[in-house]
Amino acid sequence: MRKMLLGASAVAALTLAAGGAQAACEPDYSGVTLTAASQTGPYIASALQSAGEEWAKKTCGKVNVVEFPWSELYPKIVTSLSSGEETFDVITFAPAWSPDFTDFLAETPEAMRQGAAWEDIAPIYREQLMVWNGKTLSQTIDGDVHTYTYRIDLFEDPKEQEAFKAKYGYDLAVPKTWQQYLDIAEFFTRPDQGLWGTAEAYRRGGQQFWFFFSHAAAYTNVPGQPGAMFFDPDTMDANINNPGWVRGLEEYVKSSKFAPPNALNFSFGEVNAAVAGGQVAQSIGWGDTGVIAADKAQSKIAGNVGSDILPGSTEIYDYKTKDWKKFDEVVHSPFMAFGGWQAAVPATSQQQEAAWNFIEFLSSPEVSGKAAVTGGTGVNPYRISHTTNMDLWKSLFTEREAKEYLAGQANSLAAPNVVLDMRLPGYFSYTEVVEIELSKALAGEVTAQQALDTVAAEWNRLTDEFGRENQLAAYRAAMGLPPK
Numbered sequence: 239m240r241k242m243l244l245g246a247s248a249v250a251a252l253t254l255a256a257g258g259a260q261a262a263c264e265p266d267y268s269g270v271t272l273t274a275a276s277q278t279g280p281y282i283a284s285a286l287q288s289a290g291e292e293w294a295k296k297t298c299g300k301v302n303v304v305e306f307p308w309s310e311l312y313p314k315i316v317t318s319l320s321s322g323e324e325t326f327d328v329i330t331f332a333p334a335w336s337p338d339f340t341d342f343l344a345e346t347p348e349a350m351r352q353g354a355a356w357e358d359i360a361p362i363y364r365e366q367l368m369v370w371n372g373k374t375l376s377q378t379i380d381g382d383v384h385t386y387t388y389r390i391d392l393f394e395d396p397k398e399q400e401a402f403k404a405k406y407g408y409d410l411a412v413p414k415t416w417q418q419y420l421d422i423a424e425f426f427t428r429p430d431q432g433l434w435g436t437a438e439a440y441r442r443g444g445q446q447f448w449f450f451f452s453h454a455a456a457y458t459n460v461p462g463q464p465g466a467m468f469f470d471p472d473t474m475d476a477n478i479n480n481p482g483w484v485r486g487l488e489e490y491v492k493s494s495k496f497a498p499p500n501a502l503n504f505s506f507g508e509v510n511a512a513v514a515g516g517q518v519a520q521s522i523g524w525g526d527t528g529v530i531a532a533d534k535a536q537s538k539i540a541g542n543v544g545s546d547i548l549p550g551s552t553e554i555y556d557y558k559t560k561d562w563k564k565f566d567e568v569v570h571s572p573f574m575a576f577g578g579w580q581a582a583v584p585a586t587s588q589q590q591e592a593a594w595n596f597i598e599f600l601s602s603p604e605v606s607g608k609a610a611v612t613g614g615t616g617v618n619p620y621r622i623s624h625t626t627n628m629d630l631w632k633s634l635f636t637e638r639e640a641k642e643y644l645a646g647q648a649n650s651l652a653a654p655n656v657v658l659d660m661r662l663p664g665y666f667s668y669t670e671v672v673e674i675e676l677s678k679a680l681a682g683e684v685t686a687q688q689a690l691d692t693v694a695a696e697w698n699r700l701t702d703e704f705g706r707e708n709q710l711a712a713y714r715a716a717m718g719l720p721p722k
Contacts (some may be wrong), residue, residue: 267299267592274328274596275315278305281616282330282380282579285609289600296599299592301328315339319584327587328597330379333367333577334665337712344583346374347594358603358621360651366658367577371715376580377597379606381620383656384452384548384575385646386419387513387527388412388520390638391542392426401425414568416456416489416549419520423496426519435496437504437512437521440680444505447672448575448659452522453493454486455573455657456551460563463556465717468660469701470557472722474710476697478672479690481562482555487686491679502680514538522548524575525618528643532635533613543639545646547653548572572650577659578620619647661716664704671696 274290276283283305290301304326306314312335318325319342331339350356351374356364363378392398393410402410406421413419423435438449458467458477465471468478477483494501498517501508506523510530513521514537521527534540550570553562581600583593599605607630609617619625625648631640650656662668675689684692701709711721 262295263298265297265595267297267595270297270299270589270592272299272301272327272589272593272596273325274301274303274330275311275326276303276305276330277308277311280614285379285615285617286330286600288609288615289605290596292605293596293599297592297595299596301596319343319586322586324584324586324588326584327589327593328581328583330579330581331376333580333659333661336370336376336580336661337663337716339582340370340373340375342585343375344585344587344590344594346377350377350594350598355598355603358623359601360620360622362574362651362656362658363578363620366718367574368580369718376582377601378578378620379581379597379601380579380616381618381624381647381651382524382574382576382578383618383647383650384448384522384524384573385528385650386412386520386522386546386548387531388544388546389516389518389539389542390544391539392519393544412544412546413520413549415551416453419549420489420492420496422520423493427496429499432517434498434501434512434518435520436493437497437501437509437518438490438493438523439504439506439509440494440497440502441505441508442673442677444503444508446505446676447669448573449522450487450490450672450676451659452548452573452575453490454483455571456549456569457482457485457553457555458557459571459655459657460554460556461569461655463558465658465714465719466557467657469697469713471710471714471717471719474701474706474713476694476701477557478697479687479694480555480557480560482557483690484686485555487676487679487690490676491686494680525643525647526613526616528639528646529611529613529634532639532643536613541636541639543635543643545639545643547646547649569655570653571655571657572653573657574659577661578618579616619644620651622648625651658717660713662709662712664700664709667700668697671700 274286276286286303294300315329368374368376399410402425427435439445509523510527512518513527514531516538528545531537531543532540547570550568552565552568556563581597583590587593603623609615610619610624611630611634625644671693675693678684679689
């Protein structure tokens with residue numbers, strides 16, 4: 239009898255084990271290895287690797303993350319796609335490259351494009367940045383919008399408040415306009431105390447043009463005129479040298495005067511280091527700034543990290559009427575700088591079902607939420623739940639820091655006048671010209687108007703070289719405008 243009982247127990251154990259194995263491979267991708275292309279980590283690549291390890295436990299499949307330096311990622315992917323090679327099953331890429339990739343991508347499965355997890359993606363991504371000519375061809379895996387960061391301890395110091403009001407005639411607070419931002423930067427610039435007013439990226443090749451674009455966005459986007467910031471969306475003529483852009487550049491250059499003495503060599507990494515090191519009173523940049531500054535292990539100002547939407551303006555240049563349009567209230571035009579990494583599946587992949595399943599897992603609320611609060615992943619909020627689930631952020635932020643950080647992210651993404659970055663063939667040819675002239679303007683070699691006149695002329699030349707009609711069609715598609 240005892241032997242019979244042992245036999246029955248063994249059978250039950252085997253049944254449970256079999257059931258457990260089956261549950262562990264759900265869906266079952268045993269024997270499947272996905273090759274995913276990413277930039278060299280830790281940013282983004284580490285998020286893919288971590289998700290890949292968890293996905294492997296769930297599905298019994300495998301994800302091999304192949305990393306390339308930033309400068310090599312685009313040519314590696316575009317060569318593979320255009321040649322029809324089956325090199326990658328998953329690609330991760332900058333939204334600016336979308337026009338060059340979309341003809342070679344598989345459409346997102348309909349089953350992914352419904353349900354609570356789908357609706358949880360912020361509309362600016364779900365309805366615009368993941369869409370090309372009416373088709374959803376990619377999945378956002380990282381949110382990118384510029385926001386504002388400041389030091390609570392400095393802004394709420396009674397002595398600082400009193401001195402600021404005596405000098406500028408209004409209360410020291412989070413700036414509503416860029417002029418207030420510059421006043422605050424000037425006020426807190428105190429080299430003798432090792433304190434400066436702000437930090438931004440000013441170095442050529444160090445993301446500088448995105449920071450400049452954030453300044454200009456406030457002065458070049460009349461509500462109700464989508465796509466008007468960079469080009470005339472009807473003719474593809476460059477708008478980058480109009481008075482709104484000139485004001486943006488003049489203020490960007492002025493901000494550099496209130497930054498640490500080596501700031502002209504700052505990329506975004508140095509900006510984050512300056513903020514976390516307590517060198518500056520305020521800054522603008524991506525969501526990484528707040529996460530790094532709040533991390534007690536790498537920041538001197540943890541517990542005092544405030545956040546908000548970017549400053550705006552009460553007047554915006556209208557390229558159609560060629561004059562400044564006045565507004566009774568400040569209009570905020572937060573800029574979707576870069577736009578957030580995208581993931582997609584090449585049409586040549588022989589593992590499309592598994593590839594999309596991995597992307598769905600990678601971008602799920604649970605997996606992406608963990609990545610968003612982990613420093614070094616490069617993943618910033620792009621889901622509604624990322625900005626509403628306070629439990630995600632308790633280990634990183636104080637309650638006040640979390641509320642401000644998440645409100646800054648959520649309010650920026652949902653702003654009525656939020657501004658999209660360019661997505662255009664030859665994107666980096668256009669921005670290279672901008673960087674050359676920005677460096678000259680920052681060095682005082684040319685005026686803002688001279689710099690932007692040069693950029694506009696070169697942009698128009700590039701547009702003609704790439705094909706004006708093709709560029710116009712791509713630009714309108716990128717901005718969500720119907721074909722002409």
